[in-house]
Amino acid sequence: MKMTLKPVYIMLALLLTGFMACKKPLDTIPDTSLTDLKTFDDVRSALRGAYDGFQSNNYYGSPAASGTASAWSALPELMGDDFVEALESLGNWNIMSEMSYASDNGAVAAAFIQPYEIISRVNNLLKFVEKYETGSTEAEAKRIKAQALAIRAHAHFDLMRYFAQDFGRNSTALGVPFVTVFDPQKPFANLPARNTVKENYDAILKDLGDALVAFRAGGNTTGNGSRNYIDSVVVYAMRARVNYYASDWAAVIADANIALALRPVGTAANYISTFATAGEAAPSSEVYWAVPSDNALRPGGAISGTSPNYRVTAAMSAILQAQGGAYVDPGINRFNQAGSGGIQRTLCWKYPGIRSFKVFRAGELLLMRAEAKQRTNDLSALTDLNSLRTNRGVAIGAEVGAALLDAILLQRRVELLGEGHRWFDLRRSTKTIVRAECGVANGSRADNCNILPTSRSWTFPIPFNELKVNPNLVQNQGY
Numbered sequence: 001m002k003m004t005l006k007p008v009y010i011m012l013a014l015l016l017t018g019f020m021a022c023k024k025p026l027d028t029i030p031d032t033s034l035t036d037l038k039t040f041d042d043v044r045s046a047l048r049g050a051y052d053g054f055q056s057n058n059y060y061g062s063p064a065a066s067g068t069a070s071a072w073s074a075l076p077e078l079m080g081d082d083f084v085e086a087l088e089s090l091g092n093w094n095i096m097s098e099m100s101y102a103s104d105n106g107a108v109a110a111a112f113i114q115p116y117e118i119i120s121r122v123n124n125l126l127k128f129v130e131k132y133e134t135g136s137t138e139a140e141a142k143r144i145k146a147q148a149l150a151i152r153a154h155a156h157f158d159l160m161r162y163f164a165q166d167f168g169r170n171s172t173a174l175g176v177p178f179v180t181v182f183d184p185q186k187p188f189a190n191l192p193a194r195n196t197v198k199e200n201y202d203a204i205l206k207d208l209g210d211a212l213v214a215f216r217a218g219g220n221t222t223g224n225g226s227r228n229y230i231d232s233v234v235v236y237a238m239r240a241r242v243n244y245y246a247s248d249w250a251a252v253i254a255d256a257n258i259a260l261a262l263r264p265v266g267t268a269a270n271y272i273s274t275f276a277t278a279g280e281a282a283p284s285s286e287v288y289w290a291v292p293s294d295n296a297l298r299p300g301g302a303i304s305g306t307s308p309n310y311r312v313t314a315a316m317s318a319i320l321q322a323q324g325g326a327y328v329d330p331g332i333n334r335f336n337q338a339g340s341g342g343i344q345r346t347l348c349w350k351y352p353g354i355r356s357f358k359v360f361r362a363g364e365l366l367l368m369r370a371e372a373k374q375r376t377n378d379l380s381a382l383t384d385l386n387s388l389r390t391n392r393g394v395a396i397g398a399e400v401g402a403a404l405l406d407a408i409l410l411q412r413r414v415e416l417l418g419e420g421h422r423w424f425d426l427r428r429s430t431k432t433i434v435r436a437e438c439g440v441a442n443g444s445r446a447d448n449c450n451i452l453p454t455s456r457s458w459t460f461p462i463p464f465n466e467l468k469v470n471p472n473l474v475q476n477q478g479y
Contacts, residue, residue: 037128040137046125047144050151051229053118054291058110060357062301063093071111072158073299073357073420078309080422081433082316082413083348085446087340089309093302097310098448099433099457102464103479109463111162115155116179122148123182142218146211150230150238152180153207156200157242161424162460164197165476169246174474175200193472201246208239227283227290228356233262234289237360240368245428249372256369263288265362268326268393274358275350276331288360300351304418308347311339313437316417317346323414325393333417343443348418358419363388367412374405385411431458 037043054060063070063078077083078097085097095101101108125148132141156178165173177192178200195203212235215221221232236259243251263285270284283290291297302309312320317335320327327333332349339345351357370384385408386396392415399407413422426433435449436442451457456478467473 037125040132040141043125043129043132043141043144046121046128047147050118050121050125050148051291053114053121054357054359055294055297056114058114059118060291060297060299060359062298063107069107069110069114070299070301071107071114071162073351074301074303075107075111076420076423077303077348077418080426081435082313082417082422083303083310084313084435084437084444086309086311086345087343087440087443087445088307089445091445093309094445098446099451099455100448101457101461103461103467103475104464105461108460109465111460112159112463112466115159118155119152119179120182122152123179126152127182139218142214146214146218146232146235147230149207149211149214150235153204153211153242154238156207157204157238157245160197160200160204161245161427163462163476164200165459166197167245167247167428168197169201169248171197173197174476177473178203191470191472194474201242204242205239208235208242211235224289226292227287228292230289233259234360237288237365240365241360244368244372247375249376252368252372253376253378256365256372259288259365260362260369263362265366265388265391267391268329271326271363271392272329272331274361275355277355280356283356286362287358288362288365290356290358293354293356296354297356298351298354299357300348300353300355300418304348304350305352306347311343312346312348312417313435314346315436316413319410319414320346320417323392323394325389327392327394327414339443341440341443350418361419363415364412364421367408367415371405371408371412374408381408388415427458431455 037046057063057068057070059069059071060073061068061070063074069075075096078085078093079099085094095105096107126145129141129145129148132138133145156176159176160167164175165171173196174194175197176194178195179192180203212232215232215235224231224233236255240252240255240259243255266284266286270286273279274284274286279287280293291299300308312333320333321335328335330349334347334349337345337347366384366388370381370388373381373384382397382399382404385399385404388411389396397407409425412425416422431453433449433451435444435446437444438446438449456476459476461479462473462475467475
């Protein structure tokens with residue numbers, strides 16, 4: 001069936017947040033007022049404003065308080081099974097990590113609103129940029145358009161990861177509203193209904209494909225030395241991740257091949273430097289896209305650094321130490337750190353303070369490709385896995401069949417620990433969490449440590465206030 005997109009207007013709440021001033025990214029104050037863009041400089045500033053939205057504590061920033069989300073950095077880790085709520089915790093995130101949230105939860109609402117705020121900014125930009133795709137501004141305007149399309153696709157996909165009812169590529173289950181139109185004069189002209197999951201995938205992949213076309217037309221498609229901006233390499237990485245969730249393994253391999261050819265996995269030293277202070281000024285080739293630090297961005301927040309609310313579990317600590325190599329470097333993970341109650345903690349050290357957040361890295365791309373190859377009986381899957389192992393200073397293996405898939409998935413947990421993936425990986429697979437360290441006697445503030453596949457909480461609820469404002473939204477099952 002042919003897809004019909006539902007062009008929608010942003011809800012009033014999103015309009016209001018869109019007018020708020022934001023933190024200063026990239027040493028330039030962005031224009032986030034969502035008004036008519038009268039000059040090309042206004043268009044440039046609008047793009048900076050869209051990027052700025054990713055620095056929010058509700059997106060990649062720190063979970064500074066219980067009302068903020070940190071939805072795509074710390075939150076998926078503290079909700080997973082590789083971290084456990086420590087005795088040092090004040091309980092601000094207990095509801096989230098125990099997955100006992102309801103539709104009135106503040107972090108859930110923030111995770112819904114923040115991406116749509118970013119989407120509203122790029123939709124406003126896309127209304128005006130085309131008239132500059134000529135003359136002296138043509139090439140730059142096309143590159144700006146490409147970035148805006150990629151941002152819109154990325155934000156919608158991140159919404160899907162929490163709120164869509166499943167991830168099947170052709171699923172008719174409910175996804176999220178795919179917003180393509182912005183009109184500040186008519187915020188209630190067409191209240192957003194939820195597209196299907198298939199419609200979401202179709203629209204996201206179309207935006208990413210159109211972004212690549214615009215990048216090619218604009219030239220300089222990989223000239224992103226700071227890694228603070230999206231270029232065509234990032235778009236290939238984005239598309240690989242989208243297709244990874246959709247289980248389109250051939251597409252994953254194709255896009256990962258292109259991205260890795262342009263920015264391959266580096267050595268163990270490269271990996272360690274990715275998360276070092278020095279790496280902020282000169283990012284490693286490992287990094288594809290990093291949301292920049294603005295002297296306040298602390299993406300690790302509750303899960304990283306000297307006093308986290310969540311520490312690495314004993315089970316994951318043992319896995320890390322067994323692997324060794326770069327994974328036991330003190331710039332990545334630290335072991336035997338004294339904590340409350342005499343607990344010897346293992347602490348993730350990727351984001352101990354002010355850092356840029358690494359949204360895409362070569363390590364993720366190589367592991368996605370390895371898994372895609374294994375699932376399509378490509379014997380070079382082991383070659384990919386051993387390539388990563390070698391470049392992390394870890395012993396290679398000779399696994400085959402199901403053992404190889406298990407090894408790839410384990411390496412994904414180790415490689416991406418603390419980077420915002422684990423809960424989503426569980427949601428895509430077993431939908432099961434069993435935390436051995438449960439209760440104060442076992443060194444944890446957590447009480448609910450067994451999450452079953454039948455739990456409603458594997459899909460976030462549509463926030464209560466959004467349902468009140470918009471009768472076209474349908475709530476997820478169980479809420």
